[in-house]
Amino acid sequence: MPPGSAPETISILGATGSIGLSTLDLIGRNPDRFEVEALTANANATALAELAIRFRARLAVVADPAAYGELKAALAGTGIEVAAGPSAVQEAAVRPVSRLMAAIVGAAGLAPTLAAARSGATILLANKECLVSAGRLFMDTARRHRARVIPVDSEHCAIFQALDSNRPEAVESVTITASGGPFRTWSVEQMARARPEDALRHPVWSMGAKISIDSATLMNKGLELIEARHLFDLEPERLSVVVHPESIVHGFVTYADGSVIAQLALPDMRTPIAYALAWPERLATPMDRLDLCSVGRLTFESPDLQRFPALALAQQALSRNDGTATVLNAANEIAVNAFLQRRIKFPDIATIVDKAVSRADTEGVGDVESLEDAVALDGWARRIAGGFISGLLTPAG
Ligand SMILES: NC(=O)c1ccc[n+]([C@@H]2O[C@H](COP(=O)([O-])OP(=O)(O)OC[C@H]3O[C@@H](n4cnc5c(N)ncnc54)[C@H](OP(=O)(O)O)[C@@H]3O)[C@@H](O)[C@H]2O)c1
Incomplete structure (x- = not known):
């Protein structure tokens, strides 16, 4: 950055996560170089409010509307704008900034990051699920709107x-x-x-x-x-x-x-x-x-x-249509969650994903042409994967 230049503005989607915090660590070490515009989280209002105050953000957003009251109370009197809900996260994503860090975990990051691509933003992309879930759509949108995508x-x-x-x-x-x-x-x-x-x-x-x-x-x-x-x-x-x-x-x-x-x-x-x-x-x-x-x-x-069949499943999805990757990603998110909640065993994760991808194949799932396609297919795969998990949990399963 040439001496005397204005600081770059940065927004962070997923500011309370591992990538979000590492990004803020670097921003905090370079206060003359970066200014924070917007920070978002899912429901962790306390951590988000603390970060928004420490980094003098202009806007703090929680995706979960139930966390709005807590965030508002924690930021009362600070002058920091507060908002909640998925549409508020999207609005935060399209605020004009020098660079947007996209670090939400999972397919939940797709809609706001795609909105940022449509706005022609410079996107620092950590949220890999967004590219797995709708990669062609995302990159085509970025190219069309001259958004820059820098991998993280x-x-x-x-x-x-x-x-x-x-x-x-x-x-x-x-x-x-x-x-x-x-x-x-x-x-x-x-x-x-x-x-x-x-x-x-x-x-x-x-x-x-x-x-x-x-x-x-x-x-x-x-x-x-x-x-x-x-x-x-x-x-x-x-x-x-x-x-x-x-x-x-x-x-x-x-x-x-x-x-x-x-x-x-x-x-x-x-x-x-x-x-x-x-x-x-x-x-x-x-x-x-x-x-x-x-x-x-x-x-x-x-x-x-x-020993690691999940990698083989993803390699197969790589050569198939986009919809297969959307299903793979959504089923994996559901299965990982179930494993973290101790509802299924570790090897069941790959089994659930395999079953969901095979079902998608049988049903002739095709390409993902729009955000609506991606969201609908993602929802379908989550329901299918949830059903397979319930099947595993019943004696007949
Ligand atoms: N961590 C790494 O070293 C690393 C390396 C490479 C790539 N990545 C990728 O970077 C992304 C973030 O990973 P991470 O490890 O930083 O995840 P993480 O620590 O779990 O943090 C996730 C962030 O996303 C927010 N979030 C979760 N669900 C959300 C939703 N439904 N809507 C809006 N925000 C939501 C969380 O908010 P709350 O705090 O409120 O839950 C949190 O700020 C992932 O796609 C991951 O694959 C991570």
């Missing part, structure tokens, strides 16, 4: 950087890495007994609950393949995953001449967030620097699709 997921940030200055026609393949999650070395029998607290104990990354479970099933990597397909407009055959337990190499691009360009960094989400916040510049960050001699060894292995 560490793997996609890596690919974005490795692609940045090169010729797209010379790209042979793109590989994203996976830590392998907490069950990388667990047997099928051990995973059958895994509890939510085991699955939430990620060996490398500290993240929100939903993505932590997705990392344990490796569905997260499958969602990321679908995300990469849409973000970088790449055919499924050019996309692959390798397991890399040290999580130092986040992704790499192989070019036609055999050159491979990778991005490396210590696993801290503030690094890709800083990249997205400053792109095309670089933001100085306080994190430890990578010391390859102290890391010593980087290892890589192929993912085991037998």
Whole structure:
């Protein structure tokens, strides 16, 4: 940022989450560079009010209307505008700002992030489910309205950087890495007994609950393949995953001449967030620097699709129509929730998703042409997945 320039304005959808808080940590360290416009949360009014006051936001919004009274009371006399409900989140998303951090978890982020794309915003995209649920629609909308989409997921940030200055026609393949999650070395029998607290104990990354479970099933990597397909407009055959337990190499691009360009960094989400916040510049960050001699060894292995069938399901969805990915995503959200509530076992997550995707196939689910299509299909898949979960819970199931 040239000296004397006005600060950039930033809004954050999902400000109270893991990505939201890491973004605010960086903003707080650069008070001359960034100003906060709007912050949103789902229902956590106390945390949102505290952040809105600390970062002098102009607007604070909760998606859950039941949390409005608490937010209003907590912000009384501060001059900060307060609003509630899904339409208020959408309004927050289209407020003119320099950059919008889209960090709501799940398909709930689709409508506001799509609205931001329609408004031509610069979107820092963490909410991968939005691209899984309606990737083609989202990217077409962004292109039509000249919105810029800068990936925040560490793997996609890596690919974005490795692609940045090169010729797209010379790209042979793109590989994203996976830590392998907490069950990388667990047997099928051990995973059958895994509890939510085991699955939430990620060996490398500290993240929100939903993505932590997705990392344990490796569905997260499958969602990321679908995300990469849409973000970088790449055919499924050019996309692959390798397991890399040290999580130092986040992704790499192989070019036609055999050159491979990778991005490396210590696993801290503030690094890709800083990249997205400053792109095309670089933001100085306080994190430890990578010391390859102290890391010593980087290892890589192929993912085991037998033990991690969720990744295989997502890989299959990658080559099918958009609607399959919408169903996969919605069924996964429902199944992850049921596992977190201890209603189903860990392996049931992939089973539920498999059943929902097969049902969608039988019913001839097709492409997603509009937000209404995506919302209707997402709702259908949630009901179907809920039905399969109830089936598992009854003796006959
Ligand atoms: N965490 C990571 O390291 C990481 C890395 C890469 C990508 N991502 C992606 O980034 C996104 C956010 O992940 P996270 O780990 O930060 O999640 P998180 O910690 O669970 O936070 C989610 C945020 O979304 C809000 N939210 C939840 N449901 C909502 C709804 N229905 N409507 C509006 N807002 C809602 C939450 O508000 P409340 O606090 O009120 O519930 C919270 O602010 C996900 O798509 C994830 O896959 C995360």
